[in-house]
Every structure is written in structure tokens, then in C-alpha cells.
Amino acid sequence: MVKVHLWSGLRSLVDGQDAVEVQASTVGDILRGLVKLYPGLEGPIEAGVSVAVDGKIIANDLTTPVTTESEIYLMQKLRGG
Amino acid sequence: MALDDTKTKDFKFVGTRPERPDGVDKVTGRAKFGADMTAPGMLHGAILRSPHAHARILSIDTSKAEALKGVKAVVTRADFSTNPTFGPGLTGEPWNVLENVMAGEKALYDGHAVAAVAATSALIARDALKLIDVTYEVLDHVTDVDKAMAEGAPVIREGAADKSVPAGMHPNVVRYHDSGHGDVEAGFAEADLVLENSFKTEATHQGYIEPHACLGSLGNDGKGELWCTTQGHWYAQKMCAALLGLETSQLRVTASEIGGGFGGKTTVFIEPVALALSRKANKPVKIVMSRSEVFRATGPTASTSMDIKIGMKKDGTITAASGVFRLQGGAFPGAPCEFTAMCAFAPYALENVHQIGYDVMSNRPKQAAYRAPGSPMAAFAVESVIDDLCKELGLDPIDVRLKNASHKGTKASFGPRFDDIGLVETLEAAKAHEHYNTPLKEGQGRGISCGFWFNHGGETAVSLALSEDGTAQISVGTPDIGGSRASMALMAAEELGIPYEHIRCTVADTATLGYNEISHGSRVTYASGLATIKAAKDAVNKLCKRAAQKWGIPEDAVKWEDGCAVPSGANAGDFDPLPLAKITANMGATGGPIVGHFEATPEGAGVSFATHIVDAEVDHETGKTKIVRYTVVQDAGKAIHPTYVEGQFQGGAAQGIGWALNEEYIYGDDGRLQNAGFLDYRIPLASDLPMIDTVIVEVANPGHPYGVRGVGETSICPPLAAIANAVSAAAGVRMRELPMSPPRIVAALKAAQDG
Amino acid sequence: MSKIHVNTTVNGDEVDFLCDPRETLLDCLRDKLQLTGSKEGCGTGDCGACSVVLDGRLVCACLVLGVEAEGKTVDTVEGIAKGQDLHPLQEKFIKYAALQCGICTPGILVATKNLLERNPNPTETEVRYWLAGNLCRCTGYDKIIRAIMDTAAEMREAG
Numbered sequence: 001m002v003k004v005h006l007w008s009g010l011r012s013l014v015d016g017q018d019a020v021e022v023q024a025s026t027v028g029d030i031l032r033g034l035v036k037l038y039p040g041l042e043g044p045i046e047a048g049v050s051v052a053v054d055g056k057i058i059a060n061d062l063t064t065p066v067t068t069e070s071e072i073y074l075m076q077k078l079r080g081g
Numbered sequence: 082m083a084l085d086d087t088k089t090k091d092f093k094f095v096g097t098r099p100e101r102p103d104g105v106d107k108v109t110g111r112a113k114f115g116a117d118m119t120a121p122g123m124l125h126g127a128i129l130r131s132p133h134a135h136a137r138i139l140s141i142d143t144s145k146a147e148a149l150k151g152v153k154a155v156v157t158r159a160d161f162s163t164n165p166t167f168g169p170g171l172t173g174e175p176w177n178v179l180e181n182v183m184a185g186e187k188a189l190y191d192g193h194a195v196a197a198v199a200a201t202s203a204l205i206a207r208d209a210l211k212l213i214d215v216t217y218e219v220l221d222h223v224t225d226v227d228k229a230m231a232e233g234a235p236v237i238r239e240g241a242a243d244k245s246v247p248a249g250m251h252p253n254v255v256r257y258h259d260s261g262h263g264d265v266e267a268g269f270a271e272a273d274l275v276l277e278n279s280f281k282t283e284a285t286h287q288g289y290i291e292p293h294a295c296l297g298s299l300g301n302d303g304k305g306e307l308w309c310t311t312q313g314h315w316y317a318q319k320m321c322a323a324l325l326g327l328e329t330s331q332l333r334v335t336a337s338e339i340g341g342g343f344g345g346k347t348t349v350f351i352e353p354v355a356l357a358l359s360r361k362a363n364k365p366v367k368i369v370m371s372r373s374e375v376f377r378a379t380g381p382t383a384s385t386s387m388d389i390k391i392g393m394k395k396d397g398t399i400t401a402a403s404g405v406f407r408l409q410g411g412a413f414p415g416a417p418c419e420f421t422a423m424c425a426f427a428p429y430a431l432e433n434v435h436q437i438g439y440d441v442m443s444n445r446p447k448q449a450a451y452r453a454p455g456s457p458m459a460a461f462a463v464e465s466v467i468d469d470l471c472k473e474l475g476l477d478p479i480d481v482r483l484k485n486a487s488h489k490g491t492k493a494s495f496g497p498r499f500d501d502i503g504l505v506e507t508l509e510a511a512k513a514h515e516h517y518n519t520p521l522k523e524g525q526g527r528g529i530s531c532g533f534w535f536n537h538g539g540e541t542a543v544s545l546a547l548s549e550d551g552t553a554q555i556s557v558g559t560p561d562i563g564g565s566r567a568s569m570a571l572m573a574a575e576e577l578g579i580p581y582e583h584i585r586c587t588v589a590d591t592a593t594l595g596y597n598e599i600s601h602g603s604r605v606t607y608a609s610g611l612a613t614i615k616a617a618k619d620a621v622n623k624l625c626k627r628a629a630q631k632w633g634i635p636e637d638a639v640k641w642e643d644g645c646a647v648p649s650g651a652n653a654g655d656f657d658p659l660p661l662a663k664i665t666a667n668m669g670a671t672g673g674p675i676v677g678h679f680e681a682t683p684e685g686a687g688v689s690f691a692t693h694i695v696d697a698e699v700d701h702e703t704g705k706t707k708i709v710r711y712t713v714v715q716d717a718g719k720a721i722h723p724t725y726v727e728g729q730f731q732g733g734a735a736q737g738i739g740w741a742l743n744e745e746y747i748y749g750d751d752g753r754l755q756n757a758g759f760l761d762y763r764i765p766l767a768s769d770l771p772m773i774d775t776v777i778v779e780v781a782n783p784g785h786p787y788g789v790r791g792v793g794e795t796s797i798c799p800p801l802a803a804i805a806n807a808v809s810a811a812a813g814v815r816m817r818e819l820p821m822s823p824p825r826i827v828a829a830l831k832a833a834q835d836g
Numbered sequence: 837m838s839k840i841h842v843n844t845t846v847n848g849d850e851v852d853f854l855c856d857p858r859e860t861l862l863d864c865l866r867d868k869l870q871l872t873g874s875k876e877g878c879g880t881g882d883c884g885a886c887s888v889v890l891d892g893r894l895v896c897a898c899l900v901l902g903v904e905a906e907g908k909t910v911d912t913v914e915g916i917a918k919g920q921d922l923h924p925l926q927e928k929f930i931k932y933a934a935l936q937c938g939i940c941t942p943g944i945l946v947a948t949k950n951l952l953e954r955n956p957n958p959t960e961t962e963v964r965y966w967l968a969g970n971l972c973r974c975t976g977y978d979k980i981i982r983a984i985m986d987t988a989a990e991m992r993e994a995g
Contacts, residue, residue, distance in 0.1 A: 005496055007258065007259060007260040009245045009258050009259035009260070012247075013245070040244060043244045044243065055493075055499055056685065059537060059682075059684065060538070061684050075495065075496065075497075076258065078420075078535050079417070079601065080344065080450060080453065080603060081344020081345075104930035105922070105926075105930065107938030108913075108922065108926040108941055109914065109916070109917055109922075111873070113872070114875065116876065204856055289937075290973055291875065291937070338938065340938070341973050369876070372883075562937070564933070727979075728933055728936050728974070731979070732936065735973075735975070735976030759878050759882035766967075767964040767967040767968060768968040772982075773976050
């Protein structure tokens with residue numbers, strides 16, 4: 001199981017927790033797993049998220065691998081100018 | 082993505098300063114920008130825009146315009162797709178873009194496009210607009226961010242809020258961000274001094290000198306061509322296709338040279354309109370925006386209202402920090418409230434931190450990115466408070482920042498732990514710099530600020546084709562907004578081992594390369610650069626294979642050195658080095674054309690930090706500020722072409738100076754933009770600025786083969802705060818609203834005197 | 837409205853075109869003569885991207901009507917180089933990276949060439965104020981000023 005930290009604005013959608021555990025071996029698995037557990041997360045995730053894996057911010061690549069030791073943060077999708 | 086071979090020294094080409102490939106074209110006027118293209122039979126398009134900040138569109142009568150001699154087509158919202166072919170139906174960003182490109186039921190801001198015509202001359206098109214009759218029902222409007230959130234404010238659009246917005250907020254509040262860690266209340270209790278203050282910034286425009294321009298051609302067979310000035314032609318391709326009901330691959334988009342973008346050309350405004358007109362008229366249609374259209378109807382920044390609270394101990398340790406950031410992004414969701422919130426305290430290693438952001442709609446144009454969207458405003462507020470804390474506690478501003486600085490392993494204010502970063506290096510370089518150690522003259526004030534930006538990777542495809550004469554052609558998909566073609570050629574030269582001058586880098590069109598994300602997020606030198614290096618390595622592998630074949634030895638017995646294939650060791654065989662040109666001369670006969678390519682979504686873009694030092698003088702009578710001295714210190718990871726890196730540092734600083742001192746969107750009580758031109762929207766002139774000194778710090782980014790970090794955006798993060806700190810010191814009064822224009826400074830001085 | 841036939845000299849060449857009286861010299865240079873080097877940045881004389889020299893005087897072509905060019909001489913960026921040979925200003929601009937996007941560059945080159953013809957030894961302040969009518973958003977002007985000061989010095993030496 002992988003522990004996923006969520007930004008506190010999402011707490012109301014996950015029964016007040018600030019981190020959720022999902023079964024996952026890639027970033028894509030994490031996002032799918034989160035929506036399966038908490039369908040209310042589908043909206044914010046569809047709107048666009050980046051996933052920080054051990055400090056590295058993954059903006060797109062769903063195939064990025066993760067392990068049970070990975071530090072995972074969900075963040076809103078990054079855009080630049 | 083794991084990078085197996087990185088290089089951090091012994092560069093032969095990278096780090097040198099050759100001439101840019103588009104230099105001669107640009108100094109002779111030969112370079113083709115958006116408005117420089119024509120096509121046989123071309124028509125000229127013009128757009129009718131709402132004069133009201135908020136109004137219901139009751140009817141549009143185009144009959145008189147259609148009857149005018151020379152008018153060949155008129156379009157309104159009805160001529161666009163009701164079912165974009167990508168994205169979740171009509172919802173989400175494609176719908177927002179469509180609603181912005183051509184109004185539907187309501188005009189949402191002064192300048193909102195309502196209809197468009199194509200005619201045989203620009204003057205006839207302009208005259209035809211006056212013949213279109215629009216009946217409006219004017220509604221109440223709101224342009225201020227705090228007023229737009231308040232009870233009773235006019236509603237821009239019902240039901241646009243996403244599920245994260247707390248219950249009970251006004252419908253204009255559409256998105257919400259809340260992040261942080263620790264216990265800020267406990268942290269404030271521990272502090273020796275807690276300062277709490279509010280700050281405001283007004284909207285600004287990227288101010289690119291080249292207005293948006295395009296030439297579109299669309300047949301009734303669904304096949305089209307589009308020439309436009311853009312930071313992202315694949316994005317323009319997919320968005321135009323969606324808005325016009327086309328298949329993406331049937332629309333071919335070519336990016337012109339771009340006369341400045343800075344984030345403002347990362348989306349579409351007139352391109353779908355040109356294509357819609359072209360389809361109806363069955364002729365190519367050219368549209369060029371006027372300067373006032375650019376100000377009224379493209380994508381300025383958000384305006385902000387912010388509350389900051391920071392607690393500090395006598396020894397300079399920050400014990401807690403919290404911020405609330407309210408941003409309005411026009412009549413659509415998208416104000417970068419989450420970036421403002423996440424960047425605000427990022428330079429500091431904090432145990433207790435909490436930030437909240439609100440994205441609010443108002444009757445203004447749809448905001449777009451401006452360099453590091455959201456970050457400069459946050460820095461303005463936070464670094465001003467840190468400056469006040471330092472002054473009250475009698476502490477040196479750089480020492481305090483060093484004491485609290487984020488470094489590798491620090492838990493960022495927005496959550497994850499930082500990897501290799503260069504903040505401390507920029508602070509130390511600033512502290513040691515001669516500027517910081519030069520005493521100020523009487524009446525001068527000095528300001529320091531740090532700044533942070535994420536930087537971005539994104540989809541990237543590069544192709545590197547070798548010519549028979551041994552020279553090379555790189556095709557990239559990222560429009561060149563900062564001199565990147567030169568940097569690509571330098572990186573390819575490093576891998577191929579042939580001189581920079583033998584490599585030409587071109588920006589390909591959407592039909593000739595795989596998908597490329599927009600040139601934004603400081604991603605080009607990082608992502609297109611990484612892809613160029615990998616494509617060159619791919620070409621080198623193929624070249625080695627040909628040499629191996631020629632010599633009759635195994636492939637792994639050949640390596641590449643100084644532009645030649647050589648046996649990898651004494652055992653491999655005794656062969657003279659085989660130069661690239663010799664291999665390519667008959668490549669057709671030894672296996673075919675040799676092309677290296679690489680397609681991926683690189684994810685190792687490193688974040689970057691900067692520290693700026695500013696000295697300023699304020700004329701107490703007129704309120705005019707003079708920037709006396711400016712030094713930019715920023716971490717570039719690895720400067721591929723140092724001169725262009727310096728250029729980015731200087732350009733970002735100059736824009737920050739304008740934003741801090743003069744630039745603002747001024748709305749009248751009628752909700753109309755009052756200063757839609759360069760006379761009254763005052764950007765810095767040559768006579769306003771001093772020379773801008775630069776220091777390039779290099780803390781390698783492990784996610785790029787040569788350590789590159791993007792540089793284009795971070796340079797705009799510190800200036801607002803650094804200048805505010807310098808001006809506040811010189812004026813003797815803390816300025817909390819931007820811009821710090823002469824009237825504001827005079828008023829602040831008077832208020833301080835009176836009270 | 838009927839068009840007016842204008843005869844004028846651009847970059848030393850005698851040319852002619854038909855224009856609507858409302859069209860500006862900038863419109864005519866770009867659309868009738870295909871000299872797209874001069875750029876429209878604002879249309880109101882605030883940005884200098886359309887700078888040209890009209891009978892020896894530096895003007896914004898967007899503030900001059902096409903018909904006003906009748907019988908006059910017009911010099912644009914396209915006339916600065918002599919065949920293959922770039923003017924020292926053009927060479928130095930490339931060498932110093934005094935341009936990034938390049939949209940303001942034609943106007944700045946025309947304005948600067950005009951300055952150096954009037955004053956071959958300007959101070960940095962004089963250069964900055966002469967160029968106050970030429971907006972650049974990319975460079976912060978630093979490298980532009982350095983390129984110009986170096987060019988002026990070199991041109992003085994060359995006599």
C-alpha cells in the first residue's frame with residue numbers, strides 16, 4: 001500500500017483525512033485507486049493534478065513507478081508562463 | 082525518469098556564447114512574425130467587442146454588415162462547435178476557451194468578442210463592425226476581487242465552483258486551495274514578534290510588443306492551415322480543432338517567430354475566429370489584434386488581495402507563517418491561487434505553515450500566465466513582512482533568509498521534500514556581492530527578496546536529421562521564446578562532436594513532429610534540450626552501427642569521440658577514426674538516411690530559486706522612484722548559453738520593475754478598462770532603468786543530462802518584493818499596494834505625516 | 837472613397853502605390869510594398885516599433901498617413917544593410933545579444949542609426965533618452981545600450 005498525502009482542501013472529500021492509502025505501483029495506479037476509494041475525488045483529479053514522488057514533481061507521466069517507501073504528495077497541476 | 086549518463090564538466094560547446102541563428106533575420110527585418118504572412122485571395126478579419134462589462138446579449142443583427150460591399154463572411158457563437166471533439170463534452174477548459182473566444186449568452190467583460198467579419202480589406206472589415214446591431218441588457222458588474230466574493234456581488238456564472246470550495250461561499254468563488262503542515266497557532270505563540278498585514282496587487286499585462294496575429298485557412302473538407310504567433314502550436318491545433326469540430330490531424334499549424342509571449346500567448350483568442358470566418362468565406366482570413374484589443378481582450382494576470390502573518394524569534398528563526406491569498410482571474414476559473422499559495426513560503430524551512438488560496442471570478446478578461454503565474458504576488462506580500470520583521474528585530478535580511486532557507490531534504494511548505502536546490506547558493510552569492518557590500522547614499526533604500534518557481538517538463542518530441550555533407554538539422558516543437566534554438570544546437574554539438582555552426586535548429590510545424598507541449602514553465606531548454614541530447618545520442622548510436630558494419634566488428638566495439646567513430650579499445654581493431662561526414666556521405670547505400678529522435682514526457686524539471694538586490698531613491702515631492710542599482714542572482718542549474726540566461730534574468734527583472742512601480746489595469750466605475758494603450762499602461766523605458774547586473778549560480782538539476790534548470794520565469798518572482806522593500810526603506814513608509822506609482826507614494830507619505 | 841496614387845522613394849528606390857487616404861505609411865510599407873520589417877506594436881505612436889526616417893527625420897510610421905509620403909524619402913530597417921554587408925550596429929546587436937524576440941529591433945536600429953548620424957558620441961543617458969520612444973519588453977535594455985555604446989565608439993575610431 002502506498003500512502004498519498006492530499007492538500008487539505010480535499011479533506012472534506014475523503015472523510016477528513018489528510019492522507020489516504022492505496023494499492024499502487026505507478027502514479028497512474030494511485031490516481032485510479034484514489035477515485036475508486038473516493039469517487040468525490042474524480043472532479044479535482046480530472047481538473048488536473050501533479051504528483052510529487054520523493055520530491056520530484058510528476059506533471060504527466062502515469063507510468064512513473066512508486067513503491068511503499070515513496071513519499072507521495074498530490075498537488076494541483078502545474079502551469080507556467 | 083532515471084538519467085543514466087549525465088555530464089557536468091569538460092564541456093566543449095555548452096557554456097560558450099556563439100551567435101544566435103535567427104540574428105541576421107531579426108536585425109534586417111526579414112524574420113516573419115505573426116502579422117508578416119499573406120496568402121493569395123486573403124481576406125481581413127475584424128472582431129466586434131462588447132462595450133459593457135456585464136450584459137445579456139439579447140440579439141445580434143448582422144444583416145447590414147453582410148450586405149456591405151466587400152464583406153464575405155460574418156460569424157457569431159453559432160458558427161462554432163457545440164460539441165468539442167476532445168475533453169469531457171462542453172465542460173472544462175475547452176468550453177471556457179470557447180466562451181471567451183466568442184461570447185454566448187452574456188458579454189462578460191469590456192472587450193469580450195461578440196461577432197466577427199471577414200472582408201476584402203482591413204478598412205472595410207472595420208467599417209462592417211459598425212453595421213452589426215447588438216442589443217444588450219446591461220447588468221451590474223464587479224471587477225474587484227474582494228467585492229466579487231462578498232454577499233450580493235453580481236454572479237458571473239452559476240455552478241462553476243468545483244467541489245473543493247467550502248460551503249456558503251459566493252458562486253464567484255470557483256476554486257479553493259488549502260495546504261500546509263504543523264501547528265501555526267503554537268508556532269505564533271513561540272515567536273518573540275508576530276507581524277500581520279494585508280497586501281494588494283493590481284492586474285498587469287505581459288506587455289509583449291507584438292499583438293496577436295494569425296492567418297487561417299479552412300476548407301469545407303475539414304482540412305485547414307493556420308499560421309500564428311504562439312507559444313504552443315500543438316495546443317492551438319487541438320483547441321481550434323475542438324472549437325470548430327475538426328479532427329486534430331486535419332489542421333496543420335505553423336508557429337511564426339514570436340514577438341514576446343511571457344505566458345500570454347499560451348492560449349488562443351483570435352485563431353478559432355479566423356478559421357471560422359475562413360470556412361464560411363472559403364478564403365484565407367488574416368486577423369491582427371490592435372493594441373487596445375490586446376489589453377482589453379487577451380490574458381492579463383490576476384489581481385490579488387492577501388493577508389500574511391509571520392512569527393519570528395529574536396535570533397531570526399521563523400516559528401510560523403500563514404497566508405490567505407484571494408485572486409480574481411476574470412470571468413472564468415483559472416486564477417493561479419494554488420501557485421500563489423504554494424510559492425509563498427517555499428524558500429523557507431518551516432515547521433508550522435499554512436496557506437489558503439481562493440480563485441474568484443469577476444467581469445474582467447480571462448487571465449493567462451505571466452512568467453511564473455501567481456508567484457511574484459506571493460513573494461511581494463511575504464518578503465515585505467519578513468523585511469519588516471528583520472527591521473524591527475535589528476537583523477540582517479540576508480542572514481535571516483539564510484538561517485531559515487530551504488535546502489535539500491527540507492519539507493517544502495507545499496508538502497514534498499526538496500531535492501538538490503540552489504537557494505542557499507544564491508543567498509550566499511548575494512551576500513558576498515559587491516552590490517550588497519556597497520554603502521547606500523543618503524536617501525537611498527535597499528531591498529532584498531527571494532523567489533521560487535516550480536519549472537515544468539511536458540510532452541516533447543525532437544528529431545535530428547543528418548545531411549549527406551555531415552551537417553545536422555534539429556527539428557523541435559517548442560517555439561523559440563528565449564534563444565533556445567542556439568541552446569539546442571549547442572547541446573547537439575556537444576553530443577555529435579561537430580561545430581555549433583554546422584547545426585541548424587528549426588521549429589517544426591504540427592504535421593512534421595510528434596506532439597509538443599507549449600513553450601511555458603521554463604521548460605524549453607530543460608525538456609527540448611533533454612530530448613535534443615537524447616535524439617543526438619540516438620543518431621550517434623546509428624552512426625556507430627554504420628562504422629561497425631564498415632569495419633566488420635561488433636556494434637559495442639565502437640564508440641564516439643570528437644565527432645568520429647573510433648574502435649572502443651585496442652582489441653576492437655586498428656581503424657582510423659571515421660568522421661561523421663564520411664559516414665553520412667553514403668548513408669543511403671549503407672542502410673538509409675540517419676535520423677535520431679526522441680519522444681517522451683520528461684519529469685525531472687528542477688525547481689529554481691533567485692535572490693535579488695535593489696537600491697532605490699524616492700522623490701518625496703513627486704513620488705517618483707528611481708531604480709539606482711539592480712542585481713539578479715539566480716540558480717540556472719547549468720547555463721547552456723550564458724548570454725541568453727543573462728537576458729532572461731534581465732528581462733524578468735525589468736518586467737518586475739514595471740509591475741512594482743507603474744503597471745496596472747485601471748477600471749472605471751462603468752467596468753471599462755481606462756488605460757488600454759502603452760501611453761497610460763506604462764512599461765519601463767530605456768530611460769527608466771539602470772544596467773541590470775547578473776550572477777549565474779549553477780547547482781545542477783539531477784533530472785537533466787547537463788544539469789539544466791529552467792530560467793525564464795523565476796526572474797520575475799523576487800522583483801516586486803525587492804523593490805517594495807527598497808522603496809519602503811527610501812520613502813520611510815511601508816508600501817502595501819502595487820503598483821507603487823507616484824500618486825500612491827505621495828499619498829502614503831502624506832498619510833504618514835498626518836497620522 | 838477612391839484611392840490615391842502615391843510616388844515616393846523608399847530605401848533609395850523609387851516606388852509607387854495606391855492607398856486609401858485613411859491608411860498609414862506603416863500600412864503602406866507593409867501591405868503595399870511588402871516591407872514587413874517595420875512592425876505595428878500599438879498603432880498610436882507609443883512603442884516605436886514602426887520607427888522609420890522620413891526626409892531625414894525619425895518618425896513613427898503609424899502616425900504618418902501613406903499619402904504624406906508623396907515626394908519624400910523613407911528609410912526603413914530593410915535599407916540599413918548594404919547588400920550582404922551588415923551595418924556595424926546590426927553586427928554588434930547580434931554579438932551582444934541585444935535582441936531576444938526581435939520585434940522591437942527594427943525600430944531600435946532605425947532610431948539608433950539616426951541618433952549616431954546626429955551625435956556620434958552620445959553618453960549612456962543620451963542614448964537611453966533617445967530610445968525612450970522605443971519599447972522593449974524582453975531585454976531590460978541593458979545589452980542594447982552596451983551594443984550601441986560599443987558601436988558608437990568603434991564607428992568614431994573608424995572615422
